Amino acid sequence: MPDCGGRYRLGVDVGGTFTDFLVTREGEEPRIFKTLSTPRDPAIGLIAGLEEIAAAYGLTLAALAGAIETIVHGTTVTTNATLTLTGAKTGLITTKGLRDALEMRRGIREEQYTNRYTNVPPLVPRYLRVGVGGRLDRTGAEVAPLDLGDVGEAIALFAKEGCQAVAICFMNAFANPDHERRAAELVRRRMPDAYLTVSNELLPS
Known part of the structure; x- marks a missing residue:
């Protein structure tokens, strides 16, 4: 029963x-x-x-x-x-000039006085981190329009390299998600099978 x-x-x-x-x-x-x-x-x-x-x-x-x-x-x-770096091959689209933020890690060093210390490799290698034109200020106002041509080139690179996932993270997107949404639309059209993560959707303001 x-x-x-x-x-x-x-x-x-x-x-x-x-x-x-x-x-x-x-x-x-x-x-x-x-x-x-x-x-x-x-x-x-x-x-x-x-x-x-x-x-x-x-x-x-x-x-x-x-x-x-x-x-x-x-x-x-x-x-x-994350620890074993065995996740999906991922491409990152970010604001031009900020693609190295992952490696700079806000300047944090676990071994501050060891000159030969090597940081843990970033989750996304540098050649798969692409900065694109377009910028918003801290209030969300557009300073420079999103360059969809740059976004398209990033997508072409990711497709060629066999990326299984794409992350989009633009500066100040929390204040205005428009640029991220437009970039995401293009990724969804051109890489429909890729897993897509967009910062304003992951952590809405």
């Missing part, structure tokens, strides 16, 4: 080796489940764990999903990809 009584609360931690689950219901002891993680597609390991939980409670996966009140998800997938 399916055990549908009570609402379920799930905590999920997707790690590099295991995906761990904590399931609670009011009036019951918490239960722990563990499945192997699937680094190529973390969702596979996650679904496998949910299926195991559903079976333990005599439910279908759909019935369990409908009975979940809260799900809290944590993962080290992004952290691991």
Whole structure:
């Protein structure tokens, strides 16, 4: 008999080796489940764990999903990809003159007095960081129009180099997202299969 009584609360931690689950219901002891993680597609390991939980409670996966009140998800997938530099090949479009901000890192040095210290490589190599014409001031007023020709050249470079993802981050876009939106439209048209991240969408003002 399916055990549908009570609402379920799930905590999920997707790690590099295991995906761990904590399931609670009011009036019951918490239960722990563990499945192997699937680094190529973390969702596979996650679904496998949910299926195991559903079976333990005599439910279908759909019935369990409908009975979940809260799900809290944590993962080290992004952290691991960042540390090992194994994420998607990415191109960055930014305001002309600012493409090296990733490497300058606000001048921070972990080893301030070590002359031979080498910083961790940036997530996007310099040849895939492209500055384009166009500028907004801190209020969002246009100082120079967006150069869509520059944007098109950046997209052509990314396509030629086999980039799987594109990031767009213009100076002061938080005050006026117009330039970023227009650049994003061009990327979506010319690289429809690329994963696109736009700063004003990632962190709206």
